[in-house]
Amino acid sequence: MKFGRFEQQGRVFYGAVEGDQVTELEGSIFDNYKTTSKKQPLSALKTLIPCVPPTFYCAGLNYAAHVEWANKRKGTNTKLPEKADVGYRANNALVATGEAIVIPADSPGPVQFEGELVAVIGKRARNLSEKDALSCVLGYTLGNDVSERTWQKQDRTLWRAKNSDTFKPMGPFIATGLDPMKLTVTIKVNGTTAAEYDTGKMLFSAQRYISEISKYMTLWPGDVIWLGTDGATEPDLKDGDTVEVIQKDIGTLRNPVVRAKA
Numbered sequence: 180m181k182f183g184r185f186e187q188q189g190r191v192f193y194g195a196v197e198g199d200q201v202t203e204l205e206g207s208i209f210d211n212y213k214t215t216s217k218k219q220p221l222s223a224l225k226t227l228i229p230c231v232p233p234t235f236y237c238a239g240l241n242y243a244a245h246v247e248w249a250n251k252r253k254g255t256n257t258k259l260p261e262k263a264d265v266g267y268r269a270n271n272a273l274v275a276t277g278e279a280i281v282i283p284a285d286s287p288g289p290v291q292f293e294g295e296l297v298a299v300i301g302k303r304a305r306n307l308s309e310k311d312a313l314s315c316v317l318g319y320t321l322g323n324d325v326s327e328r329t330w331q332k333q334d335r336t337l338w339r340a341k342n343s344d345t346f347k348p349m350g351p352f353i354a355t356g357l358d359p360m361k362l363t364v365t366i367k368v369n370g371t372t373a374a375e376y377d378t379g380k381m382l383f384s385a386q387r388y389i390s391e392i393s394k395y396m397t398l399w400p401g402d403v404i405w406l407g408t409d410g411a412t413e414p415d416l417k418d419g420d421t422v423e424v425i426q427k428d429i430g431t432l433r434n435p436v437v438r439a440k441a
Contacts, residue, residue: 181430182208182318182353185224196221196352208317208353209301209400228275229320229353230299232403235273236392237324239264241382241407248411263383263391266337268324268405272347276432280416281345284441286327289415293324293408294366294424294432296378298385299353300402304393312389315398318355321364321424321432322405323348325416349403351430359385359406365425368414376409 181196182204193208194201199221206212209230240246240260250257274280282290301317324347330340341347359378366374378385385406392398416422418438425431 180318180355181428182229182355183351184227184229186227187219187224191227194219194224226276226351228273228349229351230401230403231273232270232401233399234396234402235268235270235347235405236388236402237266237268237405238383238388238407239266242376242380242409243382244376244380244410245408245412252411259382263387265388265392268347269342271344272342274345274348274434276348276351276430276434278348278434279345280323280325280348280422280434280436281343282327282416282418282436282438283339283343284439286438287329289328290417290436291326291328291412291415292366292368292373292422292424293326293412294364294374295322295324295408296359296362296364296385296406296426297322297349298359298389298404298406300389300398300400300404302400304389304398307390307393309384309386309390312386312393313359315389315393316359316385317400318353319357319359319362319426319429320350320353320403321426321429322403323422323424323432323434324405324408326412348424348432348434350432354429357428362426362428364408365423367423367425368416369421373414374408374410374412378406380409381406 304315
């Protein structure tokens, strides 16, 4: 099943997406909900971010090729991580598919995409084993971890580099019943494939991340865990570009890029 969150004339609701049709749901997908008889064309609705996460987790370095690319580009010697490191992102940075990624006027750049698979937690969980970790997952969506690389070097906490307003597109929908380790994620810039990778190449699986987090922190319905990106994240994004993160079962997260005026 594929869930979305929509707005129509100020009314916000969840819906089940089938092709270009949306069946309205009564209630929340994270609680008891009912399927209604109301069906609408997807084109008649504004697609919102699929959930507003109580906590926004992210994987640290989680693909070898991405580490190797960064080392080559920067002349560094960062070693592959030995454990699943967990970070955070900020809700203020979230935008939906179709909304603009706005590069701040004073950004020296480069600004780059990082297309990622995102696990969406569906029920409260604590102290899960890796074997049972996926039992708390509702489904998966897509994210674009937009990154300002100069600020990434300067800001110890990555507060601007990763969390400037609009730097975290997420969506378009949440797809259930997927194996997070057997998916292909494609990133296109202006219609041309810039990167493509298989999630099976994660250094630490989705199960490992969920289990590790749940040892110390309670996971709650609606929490999201962004699972990292692989390979190069070029070309650099610039005013007028369109960037897409694509997974065939989830859909296409598409966002135009604009640069703010000084």
